[in-house]
Amino acid sequence: MVVSDQLERLDRLPLRTNLRGLSPYGAPQLDVPILLNVNENTHGVPADVQAAITEAVAAAATGLNRYPDREFTELREALAEYLGHGLSPANIWAANGSNEVLQQILQAFGGPGRKALGFPPTYSMYPLLASGTDTEYVRGVRADDYGLDAASAAAQVRETGANIVFLCSPNNPTGTGLGLDVVEAVYEAGEASQAIVIVDEAYHEFAHDNTPSALTLLPGRERLIVSRTMSKAFALAGARLGYMAAAPEVTDAIRLVRLPYHLSAVTQATALAALSHREALMADVEDIKVQRDRIVTELLRMGLKPSASDSNYVFFGGLENPHGIWQGLLDAGVLIRDVGIPGHLRVTAGTERETTAFLEALEALLDGKTSQPA
């Protein structure tokens, strides 16, 4: 169905006013040999993790006539142990992907008459989660190089009187991490409006060594939330498990809006199995970082402008015809992401073979050895 038809049909429904004219999240899901477009873990689920999940899910299947542990206590214990930083299960909450965690935060702390501040370009779901909960989404500004410093971010929090602030670190799509000074300044600036400050660390495991996490800032800051996911480093995008760490009173607030038994027994068993077999997964993270750094080096050699990346993807500029390059790569069997920023594209780090295929196809297009569709 054509999109305009769809919008017209929607318009005839008694849809909430703030949802009229919106499009759903829709990164293309195409059948292409090399998928480097949605920042998944390209290295797959290691064999020992697959075996552990299979065994755990088989055991969970025997009890599926019963509702799962509503408090997912064992999983919260395992996540607290994984995160460290002196966190206990009372600090941990989880849901079906960090998207659901973020939605629950907005359900509890956003809503009509409240504002959520984000700093585009940033994760495209923030405005959609805001509209879904009838929260006003305020678009903050970044520097020309897409950086965000403490003084500017704090001033924008004060000016907008935001109730919720999204800080994405490393930021999607630019890939660069935020200094903790920005988080501290935003938190302080949010004192007047009692802003909930969310640091979305979906890609933290891919950061360069010694990059501190906002988890270090949690003690004494009861309005701070650090959100994480098993979709990226843990290669479990298909399992849907996101989580967060915060003060126990924040997790209690989320309990007011969660659906009962929202985390299935199958999901809990899967996540627990992966957490207890994480060695091979973390080795893959190291290889992904090598491929990511290789992409940055090679793009620089090709005369392009990649941003510094602390994540499993690289955002790069310097393209005259990004859409033509995107299409040319797709024709060569490599799907990457056009995030709609002039002159730029974003690519996920693949396996060594996938990364080589991407780099070779890109160089051929730039050299004019293969033609770029208009």
Ligand SMILES: Cc1ncc(COP(=O)(O)O)c(C=O)c1O
């Ligand atoms: C910055 C950021 N946050 C959150 C998510 C949501 O991930 P999930 O719902 O799979 O945990 C993504 C997914 O791409 C992301 O890029």
